Amino acid sequence: MTIKTYMQSLGTAAxxxxxxxxxxxxxxxxxxxxxxxxxLDANRNAVLAANKxxxxxxxxxxxxxxxxxxxxxxxxxxxxxxxxxxxxxxLSDPIGELTDLGTRPSGIKLAKMRVPLGVIGIIYESxxxxxxxxxxxxxxxxNATILxxxxxxxxxxxAIAQCIKLGLADAGLxxxxxxxxxxxxRAAVGELITMTNFVDVIVPRGGKGLIxxxxxxxxxxxxxxxxxxxxxxxxxxxDLDKAVTIAVNAKTHRYGVCNAMESLLVAESxxxxxxxxxxxxxxxxxVEMRGCANxxxxxxxxxxxxxxxxxxxxxxxxxxxxxxxxxxxAIEHIxxxxxxxxxxxxxxxxxxxxxxxxxxxxxxxxxxxSTRFAxxxxxGLGAEIGISTDKIHARGPVGLEGLTSQKWVVFGDGxxxx
Amino acid sequence: MTIKTYMQSLGTAAxxxxxxxxxxxxxxxxxxxxxxxxxLDANRNAVLAANKxxxxxxxxxxxxxxxxxxxxxxxxxxxxxxxxxxxxxxLSDPIGELTDLGTRPSGIKLAKMRVPLGVIGIIYESxxxxxxxxxxxxxxxxNATILxxxxxxxxxxxAIAQCIKLGLADAGLxxxxxxxxxxxxRAAVGELITMTNFVDVIVPRGGKGLIxxxxxxxxxxxxxxxxxxxxxxxxxxxDLDKAVTIAVNAKTHRYGVCNAMESLLVAESxxxxxxxxxxxxxxxxxVEMRGCANxxxxxxxxxxxxxxxxxxxxxxxxxxxxxxxxxxxAIEHIxxxxxxxxxxxxxxxxxxxxxxxxxxxxxxxxxxxSTRFAxxxxxGLGAEIGISTDKIHARGPVGLEGLTSQKWVVFGDGxxxx
Numbered sequence: 001m002t003i004k005t006y007m008q009s010l011g012t013a014a015x016x017x018x019x020x021x022x023x024x025x026x027x028x029x030x031x032x033x034x035x036x037x038x039x040l041d042a043n044r045n046a047v048l049a050a051n052k053x054x055x056x057x058x059x060x061x062x063x064x065x066x067x068x069x070x071x072x073x074x075x076x077x078x079x080x081x082x083x084x085x086x087x088x089x090x091l092s093d094p095i096g097e098l099t100d101l102g103t104r105p106s107g108i109k110l111a112k113m114r115v116p117l118g119v120i121g122i123i124y125e126s127x128x129x130x131x132x133x134x135x136x137x138x139x140x141x142x143n144a145t146i147l148x149x150x151x152x153x154x155x156x157x158x159a160i161a162q163c164i165k166l167g168l169a170d171a172g173l174x175x176x177x178x179x180x181x182x183x184x185x186r187a188a189v190g191e192l193i194t195m196t197n198f199v200d201v202i203v204p205r206g207g208k209g210l211i212x213x214x215x216x217x218x219x220x221x222x223x224x225x226x227x228x229x230x231x232x233x234x235x236x237x238x239d240l241d242k243a244v245t246i247a248v249n250a251k252t253h254r255y256g257v258c259n260a261m262e263s264l265l266v267a268e269s270x271x272x273x274x275x276x277x278x279x280x281x282x283x284x285x286x287v288e289m290r291g292c293a294n295x296x297x298x299x300x301x302x303x304x305x306x307x308x309x310x311x312x313x314x315x316x317x318x319x320x321x322x323x324x325x326x327x328x329x330a331i332e333h334i335x336x337x338x339x340x341x342x343x344x345x346x347x348x349x350x351x352x353x354x355x356x357x358x359x360x361x362x363x364x365x366x367x368x369x370s371t372r373f374a375x376x377x378x379x380g381l382g383a384e385i386g387i388s389t390d391k392i393h394a395r396g397p398v399g400l401e402g403l404t405s406q407k408w409v410v411f412g413d414g415x416x417x418x
Numbered sequence: 419m420t421i422k423t424y425m426q427s428l429g430t431a432a433x434x435x436x437x438x439x440x441x442x443x444x445x446x447x448x449x450x451x452x453x454x455x456x457x458l459d460a461n462r463n464a465v466l467a468a469n470k471x472x473x474x475x476x477x478x479x480x481x482x483x484x485x486x487x488x489x490x491x492x493x494x495x496x497x498x499x500x501x502x503x504x505x506x507x508x509l510s511d512p513i514g515e516l517t518d519l520g521t522r523p524s525g526i527k528l529a530k531m532r533v534p535l536g537v538i539g540i541i542y543e544s545x546x547x548x549x550x551x552x553x554x555x556x557x558x559x560x561n562a563t564i565l566x567x568x569x570x571x572x573x574x575x576x577a578i579a580q581c582i583k584l585g586l587a588d589a590g591l592x593x594x595x596x597x598x599x600x601x602x603x604r605a606a607v608g609e610l611i612t613m614t615n616f617v618d619v620i621v622p623r624g625g626k627g628l629i630x631x632x633x634x635x636x637x638x639x640x641x642x643x644x645x646x647x648x649x650x651x652x653x654x655x656x657d658l659d660k661a662v663t664i665a666v667n668a669k670t671h672r673y674g675v676c677n678a679m680e681s682l683l684v685a686e687s688x689x690x691x692x693x694x695x696x697x698x699x700x701x702x703x704x705v706e707m708r709g710c711a712n713x714x715x716x717x718x719x720x721x722x723x724x725x726x727x728x729x730x731x732x733x734x735x736x737x738x739x740x741x742x743x744x745x746x747x748a749i750e751h752i753x754x755x756x757x758x759x760x761x762x763x764x765x766x767x768x769x770x771x772x773x774x775x776x777x778x779x780x781x782x783x784x785x786x787x788s789t790r791f792a793x794x795x796x797x798g799l800g801a802e803i804g805i806s807t808d809k810i811h812a813r814g815p816v817g818l819e820g821l822t823s824q825k826w827v828v829f830g831d832g833x834x835x836x
Contacts, residue, residue, distance in 0.1 A: 003771065019753065023777055096776070104798055108787050109653065113775065117809050154811050200809055242832035249834035306825045334773075344828075358514070359441055369526050369830025376833070379826065380461065380522055391535050391618055391823040392639045393811040405809040408797065409775050412787025414660035416667035417796070 003183065007191035010146055011198025014119045014175035018144035020174050022116050026093040028171060029140055032070050036167030037085040041134070043163050044078050050159035051128065058152050070126045073152055081132040081160075084383075088136040091382040094400050095142045098409070106418075109411040114404050116142035118200040121192045122385075123148045123214060125206040128156035134203070135164055135178045141403040144177050148192060148201065151184035158182060183214035193218035203398075205386055208313070223394055223402070225386040227313040228258030228341040230371040233265040233330040233356070235347035240274045242368055243346040247278050249370040250344065252285050256315045258387060259342050259374040263310060263320040265330045271323045272298050286316045310337040327352050331359050340361055340389050342374040363389060363396035421601065428564055429616025430794045431594035432537045436562035438592050440534050444511040444607060446589060447558055454585030455503040458550070461581050462496050468577035469546065476570050488544045489571055499550040499578075502801075506554040509800040512818050513560045516827070524836075527829040532822050534560030536618040539610045540803075541566045541632060546574035552621070553582055553596045555803050559821040562595050564617065569602035570766040576600060598665035611636040621816075623804055626731075638677040641812055641820065643804040645731040646676030646759040648789040651683040651748040651774070653765035658692045659766040660786055665696050667788040668762065670703050674733045676805060677760050681728060681738040683748045688714050689741045712741035728755040745770050749777050756780055758807050760792040781807060781814035 001009075040047065051073040058068055071281050102109040119142045122134040131147055135365045138145040149157040161180035170176050181188050193202050193214055204214045215222050232250050234243040250261035257314075266275055272295065279299045282289055290297075290305035302321070309320040310333070324330045327345075334343050344366035345356040353367040364374040374396065376384025381399030388394045394402035419427075439447075457599050458465065469491040476486055512532050519528040538561045540552040549565055556563040567575040579598035586593050599606050611620050611632055620640045622632045650668050652661040668679035674805045684693055689712065697717045700707055707713075707724035720739070727738040728751070745763075752761050762784035763774040771785040782792040792814065794802025799817030806812045812820035 019777070023773075053549075101798070104796060106791065106796060108784075108791055109794075110797060115776075117780075119778065161815045185660060216637070219634070221808070235749055239832070245832060245834055253835050279779075324447070344830075353829075355441075355456060357825075358533075359437065359534075361437075361536065362825065364826040364828060366526075366828035368832055370834045372835035373524065373828055373833070374826070378522060378524060378526075378804050379528060380519070389641075395823055405813055407775075407780065408782040408792070408814045410782060410784035410787045411771075412762075412790055412791075414657070414663060414786055415789040415791070416663055417640070417671050417790035 003185050003187040004191055007188055007195060008182070008198070008250040010179050010181065011119070011195045014144040014146050014179060015198050017174040017176040018116065018118045021139070021142045021144055024142065025174060028173060029093065029142070030089040032139060032168050032171035032173045033085045033089040033136055035170035036136070036164050037082045039163040039170070040078060040082055040085070040168040043159070044075070047078060047156065047159045047163065048073060049153040053155040054153055055249060059334060060220040063152065067126055067152070071128070073128060073156060077129060081129050084133060085136050088140050088383060091140060093140065094404055107413070107415050111409045112406040113409045115407050116161055117405050119144045119146065119198060120403060121146045121148070121199045121202045121220065123189060123192070123202065123204045123206070123210070124150065125210065126150040126153055128153045128160060130159050130205060131160045131180065134205070134385060137383055138401060138403060139177060139379060141400045143403055146179050146181065146192060148181045148189055154184055188212070190217065193220055195377070196220050203385055221393070223386065223388050223398060224390050225258070226389045227339045228260070228387070229262050229313045229337065229339040230259060230341050231263045231265055231334050231338055231343045232261045232371060233334070233343070233345045234267060234270060234274060235345055235349065235352050236267040236269045236326060236350035237352060239348050240270065242283070243274055244277050246344065246368070246370050247307070247345055248281050250372055251282070251287060251319050252317070253372050254368070255317050257372070258313070259371050260315070261319070261371050262312060262314050263322065263337070265322050265324050265333060267326050267330070268294070268323055271295070275299055275321070282319065285317065287319055289319055289321055291321040292323055298323070313339065327355060330393050331356065334360050334362070341387065342366065342371045344369055344371050363387070421605040422609055424601070425606055425613065426616070428597050429537070429613045432465060432564050433616050435592040435594040435605070436534065437558045438535045439557070439562055442560065444801060445561070446591060447511065448507040450557060450586050450589035450591045451494065451554055453588040454554070454582050455500045457581040457584040457588070458496060458500055458503070458578070461577070461742070462493070465496060465574065465577045465581065466491055468573040471573040472571050479570070481570065485544055485612040487742040489574070491546060491574060495547060499547050502551060503554050505571050506558050506801060509558060509818060512822055525831070525833050529827045529829070530824040531827045533611050533825050535821055537562045537564065537616060537824050538821060539564045539566070539617045539620045539638065541607060541610070541620065541622045541624070541628070542568065544568040544571055545629065546571045546578060548623060549578045552623070552803060555801055555818060556821060557595060557822050559818045561821055564597050564598045564599065566607055567801060571676055572602055608635065609633070611638055614638050619720045621803055639811070641804065641806050641810050641816060643676070644807045645757045646678070646729045646805070647680050647729060647755065647757040648677060649681045649683055649752050649756055649761040650679045650789060651752070651761070651763045652685060652688060652692060653763055653767065653770050654685040654687045654744060655767035655770060656688060656764040657766050658688065661692055662699070663696050663763055664762065664786070664788050666699050668790055669700070669705060669737050670735070671788070671790050673711050673735050675790070676731070678733070679737070679789050680730060680732050681740065681755070683740050683742050683751060685748070686712070686741055689713070693717055693739070699787050700737065703735065705737055707739055709739040710741055713739040716741070730772050731757065735782065745773060749774065752778050752780070759785065759805065760789045762787055762789050779803070788813065
C-alpha cells in the first residue's frame, strides 16, 4: 500500500467516524473518555514497555537529555494522562448548543447550532502524552482525529493508540474516531495536510520550524501557534511596585513558555527610576539583559541589544530592554516586532490602558497583569489544545469551542421566499 | 516598478491604514461612507464615462451579452451603489463590543473585544458595483481593503476608486484604507494572496473556477464560497402541500443563485403521490427534470439522471430528482453530494427534523422552509460579503461580524501568576 493510499484510507475512516461522533451525546463521549482512562491504567505496563523501546532507540540515536525527558513516560506521567482524561470528561459539552436569533419578518425562526468541525489532524513532536491530550479534546468536541506524533515516539504512541481504540470500543463509539498514523514516513504528513476532502483543520503543536513548514505546505486550514514574543510596557503613569512585580513575574516565573515576556519596554520618564530595581532582581536570578542605548546608559553593566533581539522568542533567561518615548512608541514597537501573542501595559491612567488594548493587535492584551495569565486554564477554558496567533477562526488560547463551528438552523412552517 | 514591489507598497500602505481604521469610531467611519456616496453622485459622469470605455473594449473583445450586462453601469446602478453605502452606514458597528467573561479566581477580569481582522483582499470578476459593496463592508468593520476587480472593468473600478479616495479624504480617514489594484497583470493576484505579512484574509467573489484557483495558491487564509448544490428532502411525514410549495419555490424563484435547490429527494412512501404534482408545475415552468430510475418510473416523460447530476450546481431551470428509502438515505446522499451550502427537510415529524439538522453537515439546515432563505438579508445581517461553505471562521452568510476577530482583554490590578 502506498502512503497516499494508506492516508486516504485513514481519511475515509475518519470521515465516517466523524458522522457518528457528531451525533454522539455527551454521556457516550464521556463514557469513552473514562473507558480510555481505564484501558490506559490496565495496559500501563504495555505502554511503559513500548516507551522503553523508544527511549532505548533515542539514546542510541544520540537524542539530547531535554528530548529524552520529553519522550519519557513513567507511572506518574501515565497517571497525569488518566487525570487529564477525567478532567476533559468533566468539561461541559459545547456541541448542540443553540443560540436563538429570534423570528425574522418572513416568519422563519433562526438559530445557530454549535457543531463539530469534523476531522482534525494533529501533528506534534516528541511528547507522547499529547496523543491523549489532543485525542480527548477532539473526542469531547465531537471530532474525529488523525494524529501524527514524532517519529522518536512511534512505539509509545502506537501503544497509547491501542488503549484509545479499546476504550472507544468499550463505549460503543467507532474505533476510527481516533487514528494514530503508524508510519514515520514524512510523506504521510504531506498527505494529511493536503487531504481537503477528508480533513477539516490541522493543529500543529511544536516548535516554530514545524509550524512554519506545515503552514507553508498545507491546503487544509491550519490553526497556528507560532511564537510568543510577548511584551510588557511600563507606562509614564505606572505604579512602579506593580511594574516591578509584573516585569519579574512575566520574565522569570517560567522561561520556556510561550507567554513569558521576552521584551520589556519602559517609558523614558520612569526608566531611570524603575529599571535599576528590576535589573537587580534579574541579576539575582541570572537573567541576561540586552538593552537599547538608553537602557545601557541607565544599566552600564548590561550588553547592547541588536536589531534581531526585538523579534526574538528566547524561551530562556534572557530579556531585551528598550526605553521608549511613551505609549505611541510602545504600541508602534509592539505592532512591529511582536508575534501577536500577548502584551501587557502597566499604567494607572485608564485612557492609556484603553488605547493600549484597542490598538495593540495581539491575541491577548492586558492592563496591570502578567503575560503569564494568557493560558486556557487561567482563562477558564478548562483545557487548551494550543494558543492561536492567527486572527481567523480561533485566537489566543483554544479550548473545546475552538474545535467547533456553528451552523445556521431555520425552523419554518412552509415559508417560501417572496 | 515590478509587480512585486507595487503589491508590497500597497500592502505596506494598507497595513498602516488598517491601524488608523482600527481605532476610528463609528461616526468617522459612517461619515466616510456618506462622503463616498456624495463623491460617487458628484462624479457620476466620470464613472459612467469610464464604464463606457470598458463596455466599448468589452464589445470589441467579443464579451457575451451576459458579461456585458454585468459590466454595465447606468444611473440606476450608480443610485443602487449610493443606496448601498447609506445602508451600510446605518448598520450597527460591531467593533469594540466587549463580551464580559467575569472575574477569574486569580482576580483578573476577563473579556473578549471585537476587533477588525486588519487587511482584507477582495478578488472579484466583472461587476464594478462589487468595488463599492466590498469596500463599504470592510470600511464599516474597520478593515483596510485591497481590491482586485476583473480586468474587463478596470476603467470603471479606477473611477470608483477615485470617488472612494476623495470620500475618505473628506472624512479625514486615510486614503489608503481602500486601494484598487491598478494593473490587470495576473501576477498581482499571485502576490496579493501570498503576502501573509500584509493581508489577513482573502475573500474571492466569483465563479467556482476562480475560487478554486485562488484557494489552491493562497497562503493567506481564504473565506471561500464555492458552489451551492442545495437539496430539499420530502420526508415520509411531510405535509405534501408545504412540500410542493417549497420544492417549487426553492427551484424556480430564481435560477442563477447559489441558494436555489438543485436536487430534490423524495421518500419512497410519498413519491408516487407528490412527484406528479411537482412535475406538473416544473413542466409549466419549463424546468428540465433528470431523475433516478424510480423517479423515471413515476414520471415516465423525464430524462434519466447520470451520476454527475447529483453533484451539479445547475444555476439553471434544471433539477435532479431522486427517490430515497427514507431519512437515512437522504442524509447519506446529501452528505455525499452536497456542497454543504443549504439543505431543507419537509416533515411534520419533529424527531426527523431534529435528526436532519443535527446530522446534515451544511452551513444552513432548514425544516419546512425554502432554501432561498439562506441569505444575509433574510437572516438579518443587513448585508453580506458572501456565503461561506467553509467551516472555519465564518460559515454561511458572512456579514460584518465575519470580517472581524475577537481578542482577549485582561484587566488586572497588579496580578501575577503564582
